[in-house]
Amino acid sequence: MFKANSQNNEDLDRAGRVVLKSAAADAETVEAAATAPFLFTRVRAAIKEERERREESTSWLSLIFVARRAVPVMAIVAILAAVLTVWSVGLNLSASPSQNDEEALFGPAEPGVEQTVLARGNGLSREEVFNIVVDRNYGVNAK
Amino acid sequence: MASLVEPTDDVLVSATVAGDEGAFEQLFERHRRQVARIGGRFFSQREQIEEIIQDTFTKAYFALNSYHGTHAASFKAWLTQIAVNCCYDHLRRARRRPEQGLGDIEESEAHEFSAQLRSPPVDVETRLVSRDLAAKLLARLSEEDRLVLTLLDVEGFSVAEIAEATNWSISKVKVRAHRARANLRRVLQRYL
Numbered sequence: 183m184f185k186a187n188s189q190n191n192e193d194l195d196r197a198g199r200v201v202l203k204s205a206a207a208d209a210e211t212v213e214a215a216a217t218a219p220f221l222f223t224r225v226r227a228a229i230k231e232e233r234e235r236r237e238e239s240t241s242w243l244s245l246i247f248v249a250r251r252a253v254p255v256m257a258i259v260a261i262l263a264a265v266l267t268v269w270s271v272g273l274n275l276s277a278s279p280s281q282n283d284e285e286a287l288f289g290p291a292e293p294g295v296e297q298t299v300l301a302r303g304n305g306l307s308r309e310e311v312f313n314i315v316v317d318r319n320y321g322v323n324a325k
Numbered sequence: 326m327a328s329l330v331e332p333t334d335d336v337l338v339s340a341t342v343a344g345d346e347g348a349f350e351q352l353f354e355r356h357r358r359q360v361a362r363i364g365g366r367f368f369s370q371r372e373q374i375e376e377i378i379q380d381t382f383t384k385a386y387f388a389l390n391s392y393h394g395t396h397a398a399s400f401k402a403w404l405t406q407i408a409v410n411c412c413y414d415h416l417r418r419a420r421r422r423p424e425q426g427l428g429d430i431e432e433s434e435a436h437e438f439s440a441q442l443r444s445p446p447v448d449v450e451t452r453l454v455s456r457d458l459a460a461k462l463l464a465r466l467s468e469e470d471r472l473v474l475t476l477l478d479v480e481g482f483s484v485a486e487i488a489e490a491t492n493w494s495i496s497k498v499k500v501r502a503h504r505a506r507a508n509l510r511r512v513l514q515r516y517l
Contacts, residue, residue: 198509201459202463202478207370207371207374216378221378222350225379226346232383
């Protein structure tokens, strides 16, 4: 049985070699391909194309390299800017207490004549301002 | 009087690296048949073999800086290595392209092949099957199997030469060859 199996494998290997040889090109086709016109011109064109592609990828690589070096610098600048902003805000808050007092007294600023009058800081209360306006309107109506 | 001695491959390589395009053309003229012969072992169409030649010499041109010739046949062996790798790449690419599918083996082809396998061994050795059928049968093998079997059985490379050409270890080539042969037997078994 072992002998039969071995014979079978030998037959298959022989057939396999035949199949492999059959799949190859014949000598004429190989010669025709080797002596194809303008083959070296095509090789030269392919080399030129590949060279350009490599140069392009090299320039992209150098750009990435420059960007890689620029990123930490830009990060430091951004952090410095953020620190400066926070510091200047803190400085403004401590430098203008009167503005805060006005806000505490009159509430947040709103547009309008009354607010403008109040903002001048003459020490008038809302009621006094209201009375002035009512009196002015009364005077106009009386005329 | 001009010298009639042909410059060696290594001299031409050095000249090409130095920027002499003519030297590279001389290398091309000298070795293009060798590359075409290797391409022809794997591909039967003229256009495919031309592509192998073009790719091999293009890759060789950009790799010339890494070439260090040690003996007279160095450049040829080095170029063969590149050509074999190109063939392997093209086999892989051909497998990935669905339009390159070779389709099933027709009943008449299978019958004919079966009869051929049953004929006396001497006849089988001398007779070739149709190229189309051979391509369909080999499409059932992996690219590695096809590569190693073609180099062993058709190109007549030794295991060491295949290892050098493919950058595989000798033991890997042996294991690959053993498996490839078993796979090819399995493909052919159904026609016996």
